[in-house]
Each structure stands twice: as C-alpha cells, then as structure tokens.
Amino acid sequence: LAVVSAAESLRYSRSAPRRWPSRLFGVIVPELENPIFSAFAQQITNLLAQGGDTPMLCTQTARGVSEDRWIELLLERDVDGIVVVSGMHADSHADTERYHRLRAMGIPLVLVNGFVEDVDAARISDDDRTAMSLAVEHLTALGHERIGLAVGPERYVPVIRKVAGFVEAIKAPPRTAAPLVEHSLFTLEGGRAAARRLLEQGATAIVCGSDLMALGAIRACRGRHVSVPQDVSVIGYDDSALMAFAGPPLTTIRQSVGAMSEAAVRMILDEAAGAPAPREELLFQPELVVRGSTGPAPARRKTVPGVGSRRRQRPASRRA
C-alpha cells in the first residue's frame, strides 16, 4: 500500500481524498472477437471482482482506442495495477518506454503472453516451445513427414518462440526435411494465405499459431478440394470456445487460460499489496486436445494436392 500512496503523489498534484471503496485494476486485452481473449478477459475480471476489487476491462480497436490510450485513461482513474494480455509487450519491435513509465510511477504490472526482458514486471506465458513439440510429435506419430507451420508476423514474441520450438521439434531425429514456416497475419485470412503457401510446398499437415488461423487453413484446404483430415491434417492453437463444434472438430493446443488467469490475478494483487511477485517468467504447460482435424498421413504424398484427392468424409458421429 506504501507503493500506491507514493505513486499517487506522483500522479496527482491535487490532494482530493481518495473516495473509492474498492481498488481499480485495468485488464487490457487486444479485442473480444477472438474468443481466446474473451476467455482471458472473463476469467481475469471475474477473479478480481470476486475478490472485492473493480476490474476495468479495456479492449482495443483498430481505428480507436490503443493500449497507450487505455493506460492514460486508467492512470486518470487512479488505477491500482494493470494486467496486459498479448499487448505491445508481445511485439519485440515495440518501444518498452510505456512500461518503464508505469513502473516508475509505482503502478504494478503483470504481462501475459509476451516478454520484455528489461521491464520490472511479473510475466506469465503459455509455453509455446513445448506446445510445438506436442503438435509435431502428434503429427509424426500419424506418419506425417512434411509438416508446415502457419504463424503470425515474425516480430511477435509468441511467434518467435513457436518458430524456435517448431524448428527444434522438426529437426529432432528422424526428421530430415527442412522446416516449412510461413508467416502471415493472426487472422482467419492470414491462416488461409499461409496454408495455401504450405499446401503448394507439399505439406500434409499444418500447425497453426491460433485457432482462427486453423479455421482459415481448413478453408484454404476446402478451396483446393483437399479434405481435412483425410488429405491434410490441421492443428490449431488456444482451444478457444466452441472449437469442438468446428467442421471438422479442431485438434488444437489448449492454453491453460484458467491457471494463467489465476496466476495473473494473484500476482497483481500481491504487487498492489506491496509484496512483489517473482520476476522470473512463469511458463504454463499447454495440452494437446485431439479431435477430428488430424489423421494419418495420406499413403501417397502429393506435391500439388487437390487433384482427384477428395475422399468420403468420415461419418459425422465419429468426428464429434
């Protein structure tokens, strides 16, 4: 509490008494259209509110409100701490000044899914490297030899880590083929574009950087009359809501949203209470959830898939 009081004198010159009965914590997420961010938003804000604090959920927009603008608004409202999920800290090219400034003002900070080396903040991430080895092992066991990775822009920390984990897993013996990695946007359209390029290079399996990208990859396959999973297997990332209901039900890497949210809330509350959380990054173990979008590698691998390769779909009940 000493930290907060010191910070207040820095932030506000006027001496109006603090009249809020509960503490205010900012929770900044990129947007709510991707269901993985909705899940983090829901869990973190619920945990804060259940503890008697007031969460202010801040979602960004393309045209409008940025992370920096939200930080300003939160400072104006005397915020007691900020949790940032997949924010600018995930962009290795972004300026870290905003976070240094917050820390200099004594505002506790927890950064989720990204990493900034030199900022004095608690950090929590999904273990992207382990996730990639789970995905590659699953596909290798199914007989796939030409496995591609479809991920977002190169400058993002979770992308850098996924690529490193993927290359490491794919290089492990007895893999010999050069790793296929295609960068695009994090979106459905990005997944579609990256998947098209991977299919052209003969991939029979595509690991994606997000569930949205995976849904886009499945679209790319359909656009070429390539069946999933008969001709090509697709793995998502996140296990966001309703992926079991996708067509086909999506095999994906599940982020531990519950455990990560609990840790983020515990850390921001500790920091706000003047008990700094550990500065080592906490890495959470993801799980592989096997559903209907992955299957055995096709017997004959095709360099240009899509020609005469459509097979009968498995009955719906087996995919569900």
Added chain:
Amino acid sequence: LAVVSAAESLRYSRSAPRRWPSRLFGVIVPELENPIFSAFAQQITNLLAQGGDTPMLCTQTARGVSEDRWIELLLERDVDGIVVVSGMHADSHADTERYHRLRAMGIPLVLVNGFVEDVDAARISDDDRTAMSLAVEHLTALGHERIGLAVGPERYVPVIRKVAGFVEAIKAPPRTAAPLVEHSLFTLEGGRAAARRLLEQGATAIVCGSDLMALGAIRACRGRHVSVPQDVSVIGYDDSALMAFAGPPLTTIRQSVGAMSEAAVRMILDEAAGAPAPREELLFQPELVVRGSTGPAPARRKTVPGVGSRRRQRPASRRA
C-alpha cells in the same frame, strides 16, 4: 448535464471535487463465453471509448458478481450512465426495483434485448417475432412440415416473444400441425436436451433460440445418427462469431449487433447530456443467413428418426 449534476448531489453527500477527465459508462453483459455477448461488449465499449468516454465493461459470474453488485460498484465510481445487455430486465419474473432506483438517482439507463414496461429507460431489442417468421418461412419453403422451436426458460422476454412469433408463423396457412415448442436452458446442453425432445416428436427442422443451443441441437442429432441437414435442418439465432465455421456451417438469424450497439451508445450519450432518448422500444430487423445446416425436408418423414437414415454428407466445399 443538469441531470447529472442533480444526480450527483443525490448520490454523494461529500463534496469532493470531481476529478475525472472523461465520463464513465457502465456496460453490463451476462458473460463473455457466449460470443454474442462478446460482440455487444466489444462494439459498445469501443464506441464509447472512441467518443472520449470511459466504458467499464461488467461481466457477471455464476458464483460471483451479479448485475446488482456491478450496479453498486458503478454507483460507487460515480457512473454517468449504464447500458445493460440481456440483464435482469429480460427476466419477466425479476424485480424491477433496481432500475427504478437508478432512475430516481438520475442515472441514465439503456436496456438492450429485454423489456420492462414501466421503467423510465431507453429500450432496444432485436425483433424476435420477425426473426421467427423468417426462420419458419425458410423451412416451409424447403418442404418442412414438422418444425420445432428450442428455446430458453419461459420467463425471459426474448423467449416469450420468440414463442409468440413462432406460433404465429407456424399457424399461418397452410400450416396445420400444432406448434412444437420445447423450453430448456440457453446453453449448449439446453439445446441438446430440447432438440432430443423435438426429435422424439418427429420434427424434421429445429429453430433454436441461440447459436449455442443450435450447436447443442446438432450434437443431439449426431447422437442419434441423424444427419444435419439431410435428415433434420437446424437454425441458430444471433450469428455470433465463427458460426460459418461450424460443422455444418450454421444457418442462423443474424442480430444487428452493430446497429443496435450504435443506437445504444447514441441513446446513453443523449440521456447523459440531458436530452432524453425516445421511450418507445426500438426494434431492429434481423436477417436470415443461409448456410449448410438447413436443407430440403427428407422425402419420407420419420416419427422416430435415426434408424437407417444416415446419408452421405454433401462435399465439404459445397457446405463452406
């Protein structure tokens, strides 16, 4: 502004100067796990933030924070207005005292998707009746004669309206069969349970009260080896995110989330500026989005579906 100032003197006995540079608006939604609520939350908060105001997004939880608790927290923070989406106002059995109290304090209020007759608030709803006639017309044109409705608990206003619209549409000539209506929970499991009962009564088409219920209904069909849409057609409601990627892609009724959010924000800003919004309920026209979960009625209608009725799925590319 006169309204807000008067309200403030009612709300707070102490005379500390107001030091917030932007107005605070509460946006209360049930939760973020159902993507339709995420969509409303994202749009309404973005519009408020883009206009220079600060939205506080309030999501409820089963064990924890209720709508009433959020209203308390917002009052403690000197809220300038509250938008409630699918809140207690949608429950026809709920006490309306909470809303009368807010209005007596001068807090502007906009209620979305629900209706309370006697509260002095602006009201916006999706037109549930029109939606049901769109759904029934589509299914009738496809040759369906035994159409069921799977909706949430009877006491909710949108449910009452959907049932009324459905019964009206189904009774229109040349329909003669008695309307099949099954109430359950709003969830996936609720949709599954209601759909099972409708299948037992020989329905070849099921209209659902939400997309989640529709996904549950498709599960119920699969559990009985009934193919969607070959044996049974299913229509969702909301057109929430990613329903085009469901298996099969979901035919659904699209709520005008964008237009409804814009109206809600315009109204709450008008009210906060002392210019009361109209008190008639604004009804927004939904649209039918036809995808792969509806198709022609099966040639021979079965009273007990699921026996030897599985057919080959249509090629994936035609469903997508």
